[in-house]
Amino acid sequence: MAKPKLALYWASSCGGCEIAVLDIQEKILDVANAFDIVFWPVAMDFKYDDVRKMEDKSIDLCLFNGAIRNSENAELAHLLRAKSKALVAFGSCAHEGCIPALANLTTKDAILKWVYKDSPSTVSNNGAVYPQTHTKMPEGEIEIPEMWETVKSLDQVIDVDYYVPGCPPQPFQIWNVIEYILSGKPLPPKGSVLGADEKTCCDECPRERKEKKIKKFFRPYEILSNPNECLLDQGIICMGPATRSGCGALCTKANMPCRGCYGAPPNVVDQGAKMVSALSSVVDSQDPNEIDEILNQIVDPLGTFYRFSMAHSILKRVDKI
Amino acid sequence: MEFEPKIVAFLCNWCTYTGADLAGVSRLKSPANIRVIRTMCSGRVDPTFVMKAFDLGADGVLIGGCHPGDCHYAEGNYKTLRRAHMLKKIMRKYGIDEKRLRLEWISAAEGDKFQEVTTTFTETIRSLGPLDWRKRIGKGDRTEHTVAV
Ligand code: SF4
Ligand code: SF4
Ligand code: FES
Numbered sequence: 001m002a003k004p005k006l007a008l009y010w011a012s013s014c015g016g017c018e019i020a021v022l023d024i025q026e027k028i029l030d031v032a033n034a035f036d037i038v039f040w041p042v043a044m045d046f047k048y049d050d051v052r053k054m055e056d057k058s059i060d061l062c063l064f065n066g067a068i069r070n071s072e073n074a075e076l077a078h079l080l081r082a083k084s085k086a087l088v089a090f091g092s093c094a095h096e097g098c099i100p101a102l103a104n105l106t107t108k109d110a111i112l113k114w115v116y117k118d119s120p121s122t123v124s125n126n127g128a129v130y131p132q133t134h135t136k137m138p139e140g141e142i143e144i145p146e147m148w149e150t151v152k153s154l155d156q157v158i159d160v161d162y163y164v165p166g167c168p169p170q171p172f173q174i175w176n177v178i179e180y181i182l183s184g185k186p187l188p189p190k191g192s193v194l195g196a197d198e199k200t201c202c203d204e205c206p207r208e209r210k211e212k213k214i215k216k217f218f219r220p221y222e223i224l225s226n227p228n229e230c231l232l233d234q235g236i237i238c239m240g241p242a243t244r245s246g247c248g249a250l251c252t253k254a255n256m257p258c259r260g261c262y263g264a265p266p267n268v269v270d271q272g273a274k275m276v277s278a279l280s281s282v283v284d285s286q287d288p289n290e291i292d293e294i295l296n297q298i299v300d301p302l303g304t305f306y307r308f309s310m311a312h313s314i315l316k317r318v319d320k321i
Numbered sequence: 322m323e324f325e326p327k328i329v330a331f332l333c334n335w336c337t338y339t340g341a342d343l344a345g346v347s348r349l350k351s352p353a354n355i356r357v358i359r360t361m362c363s364g365r366v367d368p369t370f371v372m373k374a375f376d377l378g379a380d381g382v383l384i385g386g387c388h389p390g391d392c393h394y395a396e397g398n399y400k401t402l403r404r405a406h407m408l409k410k411i412m413r414k415y416g417i418d419e420k421r422l423r424l425e426w427i428s429a430a431e432g433d434k435f436q437e438v439t440t441t442f443t444e445t446i447r448s449l450g451p452l453d454w455r456k457r458i459g460k461g462d463r464t465e466h467t468v469a470v
Contacts (some may be wrong), residue, residue: 318416
């Protein structure tokens with residue numbers, strides 16, 4: 001029997017998801033044995049044209065990581081959707097926008113202006129030359145992808161079958177997913193989140209929780225935290241209550257607050273809204289002025305509460321400034 | 322056509338909702354711009370509701386609860402107070418004028434206050450103009466390649 005066909009692609013991402021796949025270590029050989037890898041640009045030499053020539057629905061499983069922030073990302077998303085039976089939004093960027101979608105807190109113009117003109121490291125660009133999608137050269141016209149104003153998650157561009165959360169997904173969870181698919185068991189319902197659990201990060205966290213009463217917030221470097229007590233109890237913003245379980249509370253075990261990379265827990269629409277709600281319960285004041293004083297200590301609330309889920313947030317992006 | 326603000330009002334069952342009723346039976350005129358959603362407590366108003374209201378086209382959101390100390394679930398309105406402050410902080414970052422969210426304590430006996438709050442809030446929103454969030458963030462979604470500097 002022919003082996004099932006596997007494709008892996010990266011759109012707007014850092015490459016960490018690819019490393020996480022390799023971090024399943026020697027099991028990667030099992031993957032290579034079990035699947036016929038037909039497309040994996042980061043590891044093997046394939047061309048987009050190879051994919052274009054494939055029959056529709058001929059790829060059995062496509063693990064797509066990366067957000068959609070330009071026309072090339074979108075083109076490949078559409079192409080791989082057409083060619084794949086099961087398409088997985090793999091990792092936080094494809095799932096809910098992740099770090100690339102923090103660009104939605106500003107504008108495309110502001111980003112380009114900073115990068116190509118104003119940033120201190122931009123030295124050789126006195127003419128402020130901006131990237132153009134089409135440039136005429138003696139040899140012919142050059143085309144590069146068009147950057148989008150708003151970064152999107154994969155499911156905002158194409159139809160997605162499954163989600164594997166995490167920045168990056170934890171290797172043991174990746175292996176769980178692959179093992180499940182290889183087992184031949186019936187696939188879970190479309191839209192399922194795979195490689196994660198159904199609770200919150202706090203449920204996996206070993207730290208001791210007491211009643212939370214917060215008068216002051218700290219950034220992690222501003223305080224020597226107690227390693228056994230809940231970080232939020234100590235005034236460090238920890239996204240644990242607003243984050244899906246599945247990683248094993250990796251960060252809090254390493255003395256860092258959860259940043260929220262596994263995304264919103266089940267039945268939560270908006271991770272930031274959930275965090276607003278959680279923090280409102282623990283701030284210890286009934287006086288409007290004091291409440292403001294305490295809340296003003298939270299630096300960059302949007303970037304903190306939506307560090308990974310801006311694209312999936314209800315309001316999606318900031319207004320054009 | 323003149324802009325008519327769309328305002329979603331989440332009113333606590335025990336106080337502001339009854340206050341709104343009182344305003345009605347007392348024949349106090351309040352603006353038709355207010356769309357009331359009754360909740361069991363102002364504390365039931367999840368921040369998600371407010372964001373969703375703005376996303377779905379509300380120009381303003383009013384939350385009405387019992388006066389401090391009077392919440393039937395002890396602390397719900399204090400939680401709402403903190404949420405409203407946090408939400409305003411977030412709204413500023415999104416570029417939504419924080420005046421588009423208003424929190425008021427209105428008891429079951431304060432029909433006149435309900436009238437005053439809904440009237441002045443409608444006028445505030447009228448002067449701010451339409452929010453039209455989806456159009457605001459959607460337009461120019463894929464802007465020109467060149468950058469105007
Ligand atoms: S808030 Fe953070 S530190 Fe506290 S229990 Fe939850 S995950 Fe652990
Ligand atoms: S603790 Fe939070 S940020 Fe860290 S890996 Fe887990 S979900 Fe991600
Ligand atoms: S019962 Fe009215 S605010 Fe809680």
